[in-house]
Amino acid sequence: MAQTRIAPPAARPEGQWAFDQREPLNGNEKFKQDDDGLNVRHRIETIYSREGFASIPGEDLRGRMRWWGLYTQRKPGIDGGKTATLEPHELDDEYFMLRVRCDGGALSLQQLRTIAEISTEFGRTTADITDRQNIQLHWIRIEDVPEIWRRLEAVGLSTQEACGDTPRVILGSPVAGVAADEIIDGTPAVREIAERYIGDPAFSNLPRKFKTAISGSPHQDVAHEINDVAFVGVVHPELGPGFDLWVGGALSTNPKLGVRLGAFVSLDRVPEVWTGVVGIFRDYGYRRLRTRARLKFLVADWGAELFREVLEGEYLGYSLPDGPEPPPPPTGRRDHVGVHPQNDGNFYVGAAPVVGRVSGPLLSQLADLIEAAGSDRLRLTVEQKLVVLDVAPDKVDTLVDGLEEAGLAVRTASTFRRGTLACTGIEFCKLAIVETKARAKALVGELEERLPTFDQPITINLNGCPNSCARIQTADIGLKGALAGGEDGYQVHLGGGLGLTSGLGKTLRGLRVPAHELPDYIERVATKFDEQRTEGELFAQWVHRADEEDLR
Missing domain, CATH: 3.30.413.10 (Sulfite Reductase Hemoprotein, domain 1)
Incomplete structure (x- = not known):
C-alpha cells in the first residue's frame, strides 16, 4: 500500500523526530537525550542506595528515576498556597512514592503478599490502589530500593516504566477471561505488550507519558475514552469478536476524549497496532512544550482519518478492516462490586475500599481471605476497587463476611x-x-x-x-x-x-x-x-x- 507522508509544518519546530527535529527544546528533552531514563537503575543500585539521598543529582532525582516508578514525595508541613511558589528542591522530601505496575490489574496471591510485606517493612504500611490499576507505596528510602526491587521481581512484579515519558501500566478488564458476558478476553494482548515492549529502549523516550487500555467487557470498564490508545471489545459482523481502535484521549488541564479510527483489530494484531500508535507518538509527537506533548494534541491537529492513514501506511504496512462502533454499555454500575457469576460456575467478588486507601496489614489480611477462599487471583480496577476471582460457590459467603469485617464492603457498599x-x-x-x-x-x-x-x-x-x-x-x-x-x-x-x-x-x-x-x-x-x-x-x-x- 502507498505510504502517507506528512509534510513538516511551516511554523516553528515542535521537536518532531520524524522531521529530524532532534535538538532538545526543553530541559526534559535534554536530560532524556543525554541519558535514557532506564539507565538510572544502575546508579540507584551502585551509588545512590549506598551513599544516600544527598548523592542524587537533580536530573535523576526529579527526572530519570520516574522511569523506575520513583517520585519524591511532598515535604510535610508545606501548605497548598506555597505549591506553585517554592522551588522543586524546597518541596522534595527525602522519601519516595514507589509505584508498582500491575498490568491488567492482575495480582497473584504471592504477589499480593509481597507488596503487603514491602508496605509494612519499608513503607510505614502505606498502600493505595490507584485508578490506573497500580499500587502506590510511600515513605520509601533510597537505601531500601534495591531490596524492594529484588523482592518484587522475584514474584514477577516490576516498577519499570510505571512513571516517566514511557508506556505506563496497561489497563485491562478486572474480569477478563471469567466474566459470563465478556465479548473477548484481551489478556493475551496485555501480557504480550508488557513482556515484549515495557523496558524496550525503542519506546523509552516518548514526548510524554502514554496510557493504554484493553478490554473486551461490554461494560467498558477501563475508561477507554481517556487513554492515548484503547482497544474496545466489539463483534465484527464477518470477522467475529475483536477490538475497536481509539486514540488521543487524556484529561489534565486541556481535556480531550479519544476518537474512533473506525478500524477493527483482531486480538492477535493488537500488539503490533499498539507499537504503531506508540511509534507515531514517538516520531511525530510534539516535544517543544511539555503542555502540548501528549498524543491528544497530535490527534486533534491531524484528525482521525489522517492518523489512520499514517498508522497503516508508515507503521503497519497494511490496511485494517473497517469495524463497528461499540454498542452502549448496559445500564447500571460497572465497578464489579458485589458477587457475580463467572463463566465456569465459580464467582468473582468485588469489594470497595474507601477511595483506594488500604495498608500493608490490610493487604496481608486480604491475602489470607483469598487463600482461604481457594483463589489465587486478585484484580484491581480503575475505580480504586478490587476483585477476587475464582471463588467456589460454597466459599462465597465466608469470603464476603471476611471482607466486610476487614472494612472492604461488598454487599454493604453504599453508592457513595x-x-x-x-x-x-x-x-x-x-x-x-x-x-x-x-x-x-x-x-x-x-x-x-x-x-x-x-x-x-x-x-x-x-x-x-x-x-x-x-x-x-x-x-x-x-x-x-x-x-x-x-x-x-x-x-x-x-x-x-x-x-x-x-x-x-x-x-x-x-x-x-x-x-x-x-x-x-x-x-x-x-x-x-x-x-x-x-x-x-x-x-x-x-x-x-x-x-x-x-x-x-
Whole structure:
C-alpha cells in the first residue's frame, strides 16, 4: 500500500523526530537525550542506595528515576498556597512514592503478599490502589530500593516504566477471561505488550507519558475514552469478536476524549497496532512544550482519518478492516462490586475500599481471605476497587463476611463508597493544593449518614490540583482543589461521565465550595436530583437539563 507522508509544518519546530527535529527544546528533552531514563537503575543500585539521598543529582532525582516508578514525595508541613511558589528542591522530601505496575490489574496471591510485606517493612504500611490499576507505596528510602526491587521481581512484579515519558501500566478488564458476558478476553494482548515492549529502549523516550487500555467487557470498564490508545471489545459482523481502535484521549488541564479510527483489530494484531500508535507518538509527537506533548494534541491537529492513514501506511504496512462502533454499555454500575457469576460456575467478588486507601496489614489480611477462599487471583480496577476471582460457590459467603469485617464492603457498599475517587492529594503530592484522601473518606461517611436511602449511581471525584489524576472532568461531580477564601476549597465540575454518559462536565462559573461545606453541597445537589429525576435518568443527564440554581 502507498505510504502517507506528512509534510513538516511551516511554523516553528515542535521537536518532531520524524522531521529530524532532534535538538532538545526543553530541559526534559535534554536530560532524556543525554541519558535514557532506564539507565538510572544502575546508579540507584551502585551509588545512590549506598551513599544516600544527598548523592542524587537533580536530573535523576526529579527526572530519570520516574522511569523506575520513583517520585519524591511532598515535604510535610508545606501548605497548598506555597505549591506553585517554592522551588522543586524546597518541596522534595527525602522519601519516595514507589509505584508498582500491575498490568491488567492482575495480582497473584504471592504477589499480593509481597507488596503487603514491602508496605509494612519499608513503607510505614502505606498502600493505595490507584485508578490506573497500580499500587502506590510511600515513605520509601533510597537505601531500601534495591531490596524492594529484588523482592518484587522475584514474584514477577516490576516498577519499570510505571512513571516517566514511557508506556505506563496497561489497563485491562478486572474480569477478563471469567466474566459470563465478556465479548473477548484481551489478556493475551496485555501480557504480550508488557513482556515484549515495557523496558524496550525503542519506546523509552516518548514526548510524554502514554496510557493504554484493553478490554473486551461490554461494560467498558477501563475508561477507554481517556487513554492515548484503547482497544474496545466489539463483534465484527464477518470477522467475529475483536477490538475497536481509539486514540488521543487524556484529561489534565486541556481535556480531550479519544476518537474512533473506525478500524477493527483482531486480538492477535493488537500488539503490533499498539507499537504503531506508540511509534507515531514517538516520531511525530510534539516535544517543544511539555503542555502540548501528549498524543491528544497530535490527534486533534491531524484528525482521525489522517492518523489512520499514517498508522497503516508508515507503521503497519497494511490496511485494517473497517469495524463497528461499540454498542452502549448496559445500564447500571460497572465497578464489579458485589458477587457475580463467572463463566465456569465459580464467582468473582468485588469489594470497595474507601477511595483506594488500604495498608500493608490490610493487604496481608486480604491475602489470607483469598487463600482461604481457594483463589489465587486478585484484580484491581480503575475505580480504586478490587476483585477476587475464582471463588467456589460454597466459599462465597465466608469470603464476603471476611471482607466486610476487614472494612472492604461488598454487599454493604453504599453508592457513595462505590462512586467516590480521590487522588493522592497534598499528603504526598508536590503538585497538590488541597487534601483529598482523608477528606474524601470523611465525605463518604458523612453522606452515608445523611442520605442512607440514596441508591442512584453517582461518581464523586476529588483532585488536589488541576491535573485531573482523579478524572474530575468525567465525573458526575468533579471537585478540583483550589483555595477558597484562604482555606481549602474545590471548583465544581458537573455532569461528566464515561460509558453511557461519556462527555466532559461543565464548570459552574464562580462556584468554589469550601472544604467544610462539601457534605452540605453534595447533599443538596443529590437531593435535588433524586426529587427531579425521571425514570431511568442518570445524574449527568439530569445535570444538563437542570436549572443552574439547582446545581449550586
